[in-house]
Amino acid sequence: MNTEQTVSAAVAGLQLGGTFTFDELLRSVQDRRHRRLRVIELADLDTHDGLCALWLATETDDLVLHARTDSTLHRQQFILHELAHMILGHCDGDDCTVDEALLPNIPPYTRGRLLRRQDLDSKTEIAAESLADRLAASIRGSVFAESRYSEVFG
Template sequence: MNIAADVAAAMDDLGLGDEFSYDDLLAAMQSRQERPLTIVDCAELPPREGINALWLPTERVDVVLCVPTDSALHRQQFVLHELAHMLLNHGDDLLVDPCDVLFPDIPPATLRRLLRRQHLDTEPEILAEALADRLAAAIRGSAAHESRFSEIFG
């Protein structure tokens, strides 16, 4: 596993450069996936399992479920981690039939299928978290750049 190379390749494939906004990233992901992306707060995610977010890919829409949090940055990191799984093509075997998912209740079979990714010491999880951190840095860089522009040019 070459984390730096894999993260750099995923960033290059994204095609947004080194700095971009969160909204730019969401739009790029929808374009890349060729289907809408929906992000939903879901208090029913099992905190005892350490699950902060889940990506449910379907043929028509990608859904990211997040545990509710008061911190916008914390929530964003949860979403970025799931977007990283998308960018890294980690969900090829996770396609969910939309009929299986009734919000906010997730059928036990679907949840078990997705909980395979709860082990944070696996290669896919390490790589997804590294890419999520890189995405967050790019978003922070964009925000800092916009702030500097406003300071200089008003």
Template sequence: MRAWIEEGRPHLPVDIEPGITLAELTHRVQAARGRPLRIDELPALSDGDGALCGLWLATDDVDIILHAPSESKLHREQFILHELSHMLLLHDRVDDKVEYVTRSVLPDLEPATVIKALARDSINDEYERRAERLADVIATYIRSQPVSRFSEIFG
């Protein structure tokens, strides 16, 4: 089901139906992008004034989602869904949103491997709002019951 797609907007061809799990969605996004997708917690993200909830790094051959630690499973899920939403909405192809990550945030990554990152530092930004809205939609899918065989046949 592609009900999540906004009319006329470019998107990754991924089905998202009620009852989908975060793991399954991650798997589908990875398959659609055709490269590995890693999700890691990065405590440094929550340090300092410009604290970030999450970050997506698109290197030449791998996608990495980094998220701040959270004791709330729902918060953690929302951080990840936000970054997955950027992928679903193809925001890495929007050139004016490319931001370069500083070594201070990711000291162990070679600068050359980090080609772009979308940082959730400005919630007023149009791309941030779109990603956050889609993350909310997907969160309701994850929290709803799978479509039953009965309603598939008779619904």
């Protein structure tokens, strides 16, 4: 399956329709994963260091930690990219196992997720960014629908 097919299947699997709100998306991901989802801004995380956001999984929660930015759209893209990894099932199961001796106090699932972050040109990173773009378009579509933007401006 190519990236476009993978992304289209993931969007359809959300069963949210063509447009939805950010909150509806968060609830959907949380329900699908049967885990609490928390999005947390870290003031000390600096995008100049090359890290905009990361997804950490604990025994009971998914945490999306993101850098501070003045741009709402930029922040949303940080978060949507990490949600896309969850939706696409990246690092589910044994995909992200790492030697426990390297980071013994961090769960294997989280260790793998953190250490694979460097390969931005990988198929998983490209698919996550493509899905994040589609999610953003659907969220923008819901904003326009709620504001009657299309009705007024065509």
